[in-house]
Amino acid sequence: xxxxxxxxxxxxxxxxxxxxxxxxxxxxxxxxxxxxxxxxxxxxxxxxxxxxxxxxxxxxxxxxxxxxxxxxxxxxxxxxxxxxxxxxxxxxxxxxxxxxxxxxxxxxxxxxxxxxxxxxxxxxxxxxxxxxxxxxxxxxxxxxxxxxxxxxxxxxxxxxxxxxxxxxxxxxxxxxxxxxxxxxxxxxxxxxxxxxxxxxxxxxxxxxxxxxxxxxxxxxxxxxxxxxxxxxxxxxxxxxxxxxxxxxxxxxxxxxxxxxxxxxxxxxxxxxxxxxxxxxxxxxxxxxxxxxxxxxxxxxxxxxxxxxxxxxxxxxxxxxxxxxxxxxxxxxxx
Numbered sequence: 001x002x003x004x005x006x007x008x009x010x011x012x013x014x015x016x017x018x019x020x021x022x023x024x025x026x027x028x029x030x031x032x033x034x035x036x037x038x039x040x041x042x043x044x045x046x047x048x049x050x051x052x053x054x055x056x057x058x059x060x061x062x063x064x065x066x067x068x069x070x071x072x073x074x075x076x077x078x079x080x081x082x083x084x085x086x087x088x089x090x091x092x093x094x095x096x097x098x099x100x101x102x103x104x105x106x107x108x109x110x111x112x113x114x115x116x117x118x119x120x121x122x123x124x125x126x127x128x129x130x131x132x133x134x135x136x137x138x139x140x141x142x143x144x145x146x147x148x149x150x151x152x153x154x155x156x157x158x159x160x161x162x163x164x165x166x167x168x169x170x171x172x173x174x175x176x177x178x179x180x181x182x183x184x185x186x187x188x189x190x191x192x193x194x195x196x197x198x199x200x201x202x203x204x205x206x207x208x209x210x211x212x213x214x215x216x217x218x219x220x221x222x223x224x225x226x227x228x229x230x231x232x233x234x235x236x237x238x239x240x241x242x243x244x245x246x247x248x249x250x251x252x253x254x255x256x257x258x259x260x261x262x263x264x265x266x267x268x269x270x271x272x273x274x275x276x277x278x279x280x281x282x283x284x285x286x287x288x289x290x291x292x293x294x295x296x297x298x299x300x301x302x303x304x305x306x307x308x309x310x311x312x313x314x315x316x317x318x319x320x321x322x323x324x325x326x327x328x329x330x331x332x333x334x
Contacts, residue, residue, distance in 0.1 A: 002297045004331030012281070015134055019280050020273070027244040027272035034248045035265055041245055048239070048246035055239045055279060058232050063286035065224060073219050073292035073300045080212050081309055084110065087205040088313040094198040095188060102188060107313055109181055112158040114306040115151070116173040117213055120220075121293040121302060122146035127223040128294040129287060135296060142332040144295040145303050174213055182206055216293070224290045236283055244272040297332045304333045 013020070030041050088107065095103045122144065129135050151173070155164055163180070170176040185206070189199045223229075247268050254264040289298045304326040311322050326333060 001299055001301045003328040003333050016281055023273050023276045027269045030244045031268045042249040043245040045246035048242045051239050055235050059283050062232050066286040066290040069219055070289045070292045076212050076216050077300055077305050083205055083208045084309045088316045090201050092316055094194050098193045106184055108158040109177055111310045112155050113174055113177040115154050116177055118302045118306050119146050119151045122295055128291045130294050141330040144334055178210055220293050240276040243276050247272055301333045
């Protein structure tokens, strides 16, 4: 996510420059044709204004839904932070005296679960935007760890060779890691290393992690409904095309009786561009937040959060060789 004070105006202009080029052309063509005598191209502005109201509502609805998806994703990872800390100290205090090695293994497996989950959430989907030019270009400003590194290499830091091969043979690695945690916990209970109450407490934490994973996967694998997305795109496109035609006559007569009579028509280009750019950019902002795990600068920083959890849990075991926190690159952290 963008960790700076704000996106600069220059960033917005560069990010939307392709749409600015297209919108300028769309505004220039009817203006030039009208200037050379094609007066019939002028449309009444009132129906276009009504269309603009409808477009504003539907774009606002989309942006609200996009923000809701983003905020829910952040809540999920906020809960993972809290539950991981709780899981860490309950597990440590319940098992350390009898089997400190098992505590260490379960801590490492939890780091592996965080790693596998973030790699799964970064996998591309057909409806995501990171493969479009404006997103690909902006993504060069920062590093997406899950795109640069391999899951196999990352999991080697936490799992034994046998368990690593077993986990990699599974389709949903994060789920199997949590299943391994449950199996390890059951063995500790059968061996009398934890009592009924401790088993229940720790097991409840594993259930919470499974729930958090499922909620994150739901957001990842279920896109913003295509019917709403499509109608927004079509109505917005119609509005953008018609705006320059609706303002032709208004700007043409704006200078009547003044020294700039006959020249105010050309105001249609910048003002049409401004209006259509506002609507198009608002839609683009919503689109930039609707998939909160794809790796854009508006996403939930799941890599940074996972590293923070690992540092906190290693600190619980009084480890001194802690991994470094992930720092923003060009005001962006993932």
